[in-house]
Amino acid sequence: MPPSDEVMYTTGNILLLNELTKKAGLNSRDELIEALKILEDSKKKGDFLNINNAVDTNAEDVDRKEMKITVKIFLSHSDPKYLQEAIDEVCKGLHTDKLESLVIVLNKQQNTDDILNPLQELWSVLEEYHRDGKLMSVGVSDIDTEKFIELFNWAKIKPNIIQINLATCCVVPPALQEFTKQNDIQLLTHSDPSPLLTDEPVTDFFGKDAKLKWVARYQVHLKCRGVLSAKGYFVQINRS
Numbered sequence: 001m002p003p004s005d006e007v008m009y010t011t012g013n014i015l016l017l018n019e020l021t022k023k024a025g026l027n028s029r030d031e032l033i034e035a036l037k038i039l040e041d042s043k044k045k046g047d048f049l050n051i052n053n054a055v056d057t058n059a060e061d062v063d064r065k066e067m068k069i070t071v072k073i074f075l076s077h078s079d080p081k082y083l084q085e086a087i088d089e090v091c092k093g094l095h096t097d098k099l100e101s102l103v104i105v106l107n108k109q110q111n112t113d114d115i116l117n118p119l120q121e122l123w124s125v126l127e128e129y130h131r132d133g134k135l136m137s138v139g140v141s142d143i144d145t146e147k148f149i150e151l152f153n154w155a156k157i158k159p160n161i162i163q164i165n166l167a168t169c170c171v172v173p174p175a176l177q178e179f180t181k182q183n184d185i186q187l188l189t190h191s192d193p194s195p196l197l198t199d200e201p202v203t204d205f206f207g208k209d210a211k212l213k214w215v216a217r218y219q220v221h222l223k224c225r226g227v228l229s230a231k232g233y234f235v236q237i238n239r240s
Helices: 028-044 080-093 116-131 145-154 174-182 199-206
Strands: 006-010 067-075 101-106 138-141 161-165 186-190 211-222 227-238
Touching (some): 067 080, 080 116, 080 211, 101 116, 101 161, 145 174, 161 174, 174 186
Parallel strands (some): 101 138, 138 161, 161 186
Antiparallel strands (some): 006 227, 067 211, 211 227
């Protein structure tokens, strides 16, 4: 059991929140904040939503082999224990023993010249889960071309996904395009704000002593139908 000052919040499957689905075009930060508001309001009204088991990969009327679960973990700190905790909690929350795709991103405040060393420590965690068959595909987000190539050359389990934010990098670097093409790496763009949650909403929702450890966003696609069946967030808070 986690210590009493550790609390994890889950939005459950936000595709089931009608108030949220009506608000199109939200970025991921606003989407998460709106989901938290809806869940908070429902509790104040005594209308407790059954969100804890909103996604159960064992209960879906479809074979697990037909599901593709993709996860992006937004870390507030480069402590490998945070990453281990996030992967374990996501798998537990989604009732699955493996994830088809996992991408990690560090808080941009840590995205400095010395990012490679903490990233390598985190990558060693991913390699262990990959060897155990719990992660099928692994990647990183929001690191520059030089650091990504260094990580790739160092890693035993190579990253096969890199995401870049076109809001901060309006043109995909040609060197990165060439490297990903030569090494069969998925080069993807995204529009996630960094950090995903700032201090203000963390304090508003979880209290003035709350510190954000990590946020994980998951999506469950049904490959046989080509549809998104579930999407949601896990938020881990420390109140020490």
